[in-house]
Amino acid sequence: MNIPKEIIITEVCPRDGFQSLPEIISTEDKIEIINQLMNCGYSQIEVTSFVHPKAIPQLKDASEVLNGINRRKDVKLRALVPNLKGLERAIEAGVDKVKLMLSATDSHSLSNANRKTFDAMKEFEPLVTRAQHSSIIVSGSISVIFGCPYEGDVPIERISEICKRYIDLGIYDISLADTTGMANPVKVKRIVGQIRDLYPELKFSMHLHNTRGMAFANAVAGFEEGITDFDSSVAGLGGCPYAPNASGNIASEDIIHGFEEMGVQTGIDLDKVILIGKALQERFPVYSNSFILKAGKCSDLHLAPKCQEKIG
Amino acid sequence: MNIPKEIIITEVCPRDGFQSLPEIISTEDKIEIINQLMNCGYSQIEVTSFVHPKAIPQLKDASEVLNGINRRKDVKLRALVPNLKGLERAIEAGVDKVKLMLSATDSHSLSNANRKTFDAMKEFEPLVTRAQHSSIIVSGSISVIFGCPYEGDVPIERISEICKRYIDLGIYDISLADTTGMANPVKVKRIVGQIRDLYPELKFSMHLHNTRGMAFANAVAGFEEGITDFDSSVAGLGGCPYAPNASGNIASEDIIHGFEEMGVQTGIDLDKVILIGKALQERFPVYSNSFILKAGKCSDLHLAPKCQEKIG
Numbered sequence: 001m002n003i004p005k006e007i008i009i010t011e012v013c014p015r016d017g018f019q020s021l022p023e024i025i026s027t028e029d030k031i032e033i034i035n036q037l038m039n040c041g042y043s044q045i046e047v048t049s050f051v052h053p054k055a056i057p058q059l060k061d062a063s064e065v066l067n068g069i070n071r072r073k074d075v076k077l078r079a080l081v082p083n084l085k086g087l088e089r090a091i092e093a094g095v096d097k098v099k100l101m102l103s104a105t106d107s108h109s110l111s112n113a114n115r116k117t118f119d120a121m122k123e124f125e126p127l128v129t130r131a132q133h134s135s136i137i138v139s140g141s142i143s144v145i146f147g148c149p150y151e152g153d154v155p156i157e158r159i160s161e162i163c164k165r166y167i168d169l170g171i172y173d174i175s176l177a178d179t180t181g182m183a184n185p186v187k188v189k190r191i192v193g194q195i196r197d198l199y200p201e202l203k204f205s206m207h208l209h210n211t212r213g214m215a216f217a218n219a220v221a222g223f224e225e226g227i228t229d230f231d232s233s234v235a236g237l238g239g240c241p242y243a244p245n246a247s248g249n250i251a252s253e254d255i256i257h258g259f260e261e262m263g264v265q266t267g268i269d270l271d272k273v274i275l276i277g278k279a280l281q282e283r284f285p286v287y288s289n290s291f292i293l294k295a296g297k298c299s300d301l302h303l304a305p306k307c308q309e310k311i312g
Numbered sequence: 313m314n315i316p317k318e319i320i321i322t323e324v325c326p327r328d329g330f331q332s333l334p335e336i337i338s339t340e341d342k343i344e345i346i347n348q349l350m351n352c353g354y355s356q357i358e359v360t361s362f363v364h365p366k367a368i369p370q371l372k373d374a375s376e377v378l379n380g381i382n383r384r385k386d387v388k389l390r391a392l393v394p395n396l397k398g399l400e401r402a403i404e405a406g407v408d409k410v411k412l413m414l415s416a417t418d419s420h421s422l423s424n425a426n427r428k429t430f431d432a433m434k435e436f437e438p439l440v441t442r443a444q445h446s447s448i449i450v451s452g453s454i455s456v457i458f459g460c461p462y463e464g465d466v467p468i469e470r471i472s473e474i475c476k477r478y479i480d481l482g483i484y485d486i487s488l489a490d491t492t493g494m495a496n497p498v499k500v501k502r503i504v505g506q507i508r509d510l511y512p513e514l515k516f517s518m519h520l521h522n523t524r525g526m527a528f529a530n531a532v533a534g535f536e537e538g539i540t541d542f543d544s545s546v547a548g549l550g551g552c553p554y555a556p557n558a559s560g561n562i563a564s565e566d567i568i569h570g571f572e573e574m575g576v577q578t579g580i581d582l583d584k585v586i587l588i589g590k591a592l593q594e595r596f597p598v599y600s601n602s603f604i605l606k607a608g609k610c611s612d613l614h615l616a617p618k619c620q621e622k623i624g
Contacts, residue, residue: 003498107616150616182610185532186315186574212610213522213566213603217529220497242614246607254525262498291525295558298494298524302554304419304462 006265007228009256010205011037012046013280014065015080016249017237019049019056021287027061031068036276037234038069041268044076046099046231050086066093078139082113087127090136097137099175100124104142104159107150108179112143121165128169139173140166141207146191146218147182149242156194163199173203175231178218180240181211181247185221192225205229208250210289211240215250216258223264230255234273235280236289251290253277261298270297318577319540321568322517323349324358325592326377327392328561329549331361331368333599339373343380348588349546350381353580356388358411358543362398378405390451394425399439402448409449411487412436416454416471419462420491424455433477440481451485452478453519458503458530459494461554468506475511485515487543490530492552493523493559497533504537517541520562522601523552527562528570535576542567546585547592548601563602565589573610582609 014034018025025033037045047069053060062079071077071094078097081087090098102124103109106116113120124140131138142162147153166174176192192204206222208215208230219230236251253273256266274292281288326346330337337345349357359381365372374391383389383406390409393399402410414436415421418428425432436452443450454474459465478486488504504516518534520527520542531542548563565585568578586604593600 111617147610149614152611152613181607184570184573184610185529210525211603211607212569213563214528214570216526217497217532217570220529220532240607243607247603251525257524258496258526258529261496291523291559295493295523295552295555298459298496299464301464302461305423 003223003264004228005263006267007223007230007259008043009252009266009268010044010046010078010229010231011042011234011252012207012231012249013037013233013235013237013252015046015049015059016231017233017235019058020238020248021058021284023284024058027064027068030061030065033276033280034065034069036272038072038075040272040276042075043267044078044097046078046080047095049080049082050089051080051082063089063093066095081127083123084127084130087130091131091134095136097139098131099139099141100127100171101141102143102162104145104154104162105148105151108144108148111150117162118165121162121169124169128171132170137173138171139175140169140171141175141177143177143179144182145176146178146187147180149180149182156191159191159195160198163195163202167199167201172201173205175205175207176222177207178209178215180242181209181215183208183218184214185217188218188221189225192222192227196226203229205231207231209240210236210247210250211243213247216255219250219255219258232256235277235284235293237280237284237287239287245286247289251277251292253290253292257292257297315535315576316540317575318579319535319542319571320355321564321578321580322356322358322390322541322543323354323546323564324519324543324561325349325545325547325549325564327358327361327371328543329545329547331370332550332560333370333596335596336370339376339380342373342377345588345592346377346381348584350384350387352584352588354387355579356390358390358392359407361392361394362401363392363394375401375405378407393439395435396439396442399442403443403446407448409451410443411451411453412439412483413453414455414474416457416466416474417460417463420456420460423462429474430477433474433481436481436483440483444482449485450483451487452481452483453487453489455489455491456494457488458490458499459492461492461494468503471503471507472510475507475514479511479513484513485517487517487519488534489519490521490527492554493521493527495520495530496526497529500530500533501537504534504539508538515541517543519543521552522548522559522562523555525559528567531562531567531570544568547589547596547605549592549596549599551599557598559601563589563604565602565604569604569609
């Protein structure tokens with residue numbers, strides 16, 4: 001394989017993982033977990049979402065969490081913002097980056113944001129202006145890009161139009177999200193290849209869910225198409241709303257381990273991530289989904305048995 | 313991707329899945345499950361292993377199971393045989409193919425078969441002669457080829473020597489087994505590429521375990537290197553002896569679904585496999601490991617919610 005030698009893993013457990021948990025985690029615990037994650041070598045952590053407290057009560061303490069953590073210059077803090085009010089809160093809390101949520105299909109956009117895709121994009125304009133005013137980096141996203149649970153495949157023309165409008169907004173950093181795990185390696189290579197050729201000025205990252213067991217294969221497919229920036233969640237926290245107990249986010253320890261085994265550097269201390277994952281798995285056993293926490297790393301060799309009982 | 317349009321999936325649950333279950337399944341139930349599997353469109357099923365009954369009590373009824381099932385001309389029945397005695401039983405039971413088990417490393421071979429790798433291969437000679445005499449197809453295997461839990465990486469020189477000796481034995485059909493899930497896509501492409509170039513006369517298949525979440529990515533990597541023959545186990549039955557609760561065989565429904573989503577035909581009725589998988593999962597919930605049984609197929613679309621509650 002002719003592949004890059006390093007990738008960036010963005011830890012999203014404090015946002016995507018926590019928001020899917022039914023049990024409220026205390027602000028102190030969130031701060032403690034994010035502080036631990038900041039010491040793992042991640043260059044970027046998605047710490048929270050500045051949504052309306054009633055929409056996601058778990059994240060209502062977003063500002064307090066950001067105020068409480070020990071900042072590090074080498075770790076960029078990203079937050080989701082749904083609207084101008086959320087952006088103001090994010091700026092006040094001192095995030096480095098904000099990410100705008102957008103669905104590839106109208107039906108998913110209506111169910112998630114109460115407005116159609118291109119209507120939602122129009123409302124991004126004042127947000128981009130406001131963020132630029134405070135030197136906050138704005139990234140975009142395209143949820144359900146590899147398949148929508150309501151509409152199925154998304155036409156490439158529509159994806160292309162979304163990319164074009166992101167460029168018009170001045171947003172060049174776009175997360176391709178397989179929100180409900182409907183991607184496959186062939187589809188990833190086709191879509192990523194097409195939009196990369198159409199818009200070489202865009203920088204794509206991937207947000208993968210392991211709902212149907214293909215997340216790592218999809219990451220490798222994206223990687224082979226030049227993507228070197230992936231989201232993941234420690235302990236695999238973050239489920240799938242359409243299928244109880246189904247896997248959600250690819251686990252950080254699984255994607256870090258997989259790429260490191262392939263000879264690709266992440267700059268992250270896998271053993272530290274595993275320790276954090278074990279604690280989370282112990283606390284939220286039903287919501288964690290991780291291979292490495294169960295099986296250990298490939299490099300954890302076993303002692304060969306000394307002899308075998310003779311049979312027959 | 314420049315890829316073949318179809319693959320062969322060999323169902324191994326009746327052997328690899330059942331042998332890992334602590335609860336003995338009745339002969340009648342085994343026959344019933346194999347009969348159901350034979351109606352799914354599989355062209356090949358690994359029905360049992362003719363090992364010593366004391367080694368794997370679960371499979372002691374191998375002959376009765378083979379005698380009881382409804383044969384179909386379009387489904388080849390394969391069995392594992394560890395020695396001449398097992399081969400005689402397999403021939404008497406009327407299998408179409410036998411597979412010889414071999415470990416890539418001496419430590420794994422000693423722990424599994426009480427003899428070193430090349431000593432085991434020497435004992436294959438009379439088996440091949442005997443099988444040819446009865447027109448039984450003999451295939452070989454190389455367990456732990458992508459990594460040994462005792463020794464780690466296996467040198468390519470050793471893998472090459474094993475391939476050479478298989479050719480000397482007249483065995484050209486070889487299963488590359490990632491017995492404890494230590495492969496990754498880069499390693500798969502490197503090893504498969506090297507041995508395919510060295511021995512173009514050999515036909516390789518893959519037996520993948522999802523221990524560390526990379527089985528589907530490894531299948532795709534092998535597929536891109538020209539492999540079109542994969543083992544899998546319905547409901548993902550078949551665990552990992554080194555890690556309790558860790559995933560074992562890649563689930564048939566997961567690999568069939570994944571490849572079909574990629575536009576690759578398997579000839580298998582996925583819905584029928586899912587039904588069998590659901591029944592097995594219900595009976596052995598702790599031992600099954602399947603994404604599709606939890607999440608459903610990508611094509612199972614959901615109804616979009618009609619409206620959303622206004623917040624704030």
